Amino acid sequence: MSINITNAEEVKEFTEGANRKLCPDVPSEMSKENVLFIIRMVFSEMCELACTVTESEEERDALLDEALITRDRCTNLKDTYKTTTDLIAAQNDALVDSWYYSLNMAAKHGVNLSSIFDIVHAANMAKRDPVTGKFKHRESDGKIIKPKGWKSPDVEGEITRQITQGSWN
Incomplete structure (x- = not known):
């Protein structure tokens, strides 16, 4: 029996x-550095x-600039929240x-x-070392080392499948 997560x-x-x-078991506040990262x-x-x-x-940058200039502006700054x-x-x-958008x-x-998420996630998890089941990291920068034979996610193949068989099947 498969367990859905x-x-x-x-x-x-x-x-x-x-x-x-x-990861923590209870919610915590994101720091300014974490927010900048995301x-x-x-x-x-x-x-x-x-x-x-x-x-x-130039056209790409103009499109991104337009999105930035015309975005909805949040006015609820940090000090407006009464509790953590x-x-x-x-x-x-x-x-x-x-995510919803x-x-x-x-x-x-x-x-x-x-x-598509499932395919990308499977490719990410396939970065684990097949022998140890753990992710190996490069010493210099901590980047995950992909094992020999690792394949990038076949998003194109999934789009082709959705085009030919339907997206919701």
């Missing part, structure tokens, strides 16, 4: 293995997305909203992101 639990498993430490990572992925619809670096719980809730509401955009274009 959530995407969050799958990512936790990867995060703990890759970072070589356990903004940078998500912005980098949005830059990749912008590249798929633009013909030049309120602050943690607001931080995670923002993460879920960005991504799922929504994909669904509007007939793409089932859950099956």
Whole structure:
């Protein structure tokens, strides 16, 4: 019998293995450095997305600039939250909203992101050493060393499958 675990639990498993430490069992506040990191990572992925619809670096940058200039502006700064719980809730509401927008955009274009997530997650977990079951890290920068024979996720193959067989099957 197979046990279904959530995407969050799958990512936790990867995060703990890759970072070589356990994730906390209770919510905690994100630091400014953590928030900068996630903004940078998500912005980098949005830059990749912008590249798929633009013909030049200038056009790409103009599209990203327009998104930044025309965004909804948050006015609830840190000191407006009465408790740490309120602050943690607001931080995670923002993460879920960005996740939801991504799922929504994909669904509007007939793409089932859950099956693509599964493929990407499997490829990430396949970075573990097949002998030890642990992630190996490069000494110089801590980057995960991919084992011999590791294959990148076949997102193109999954999109082809969704085109030919349907996204929700």
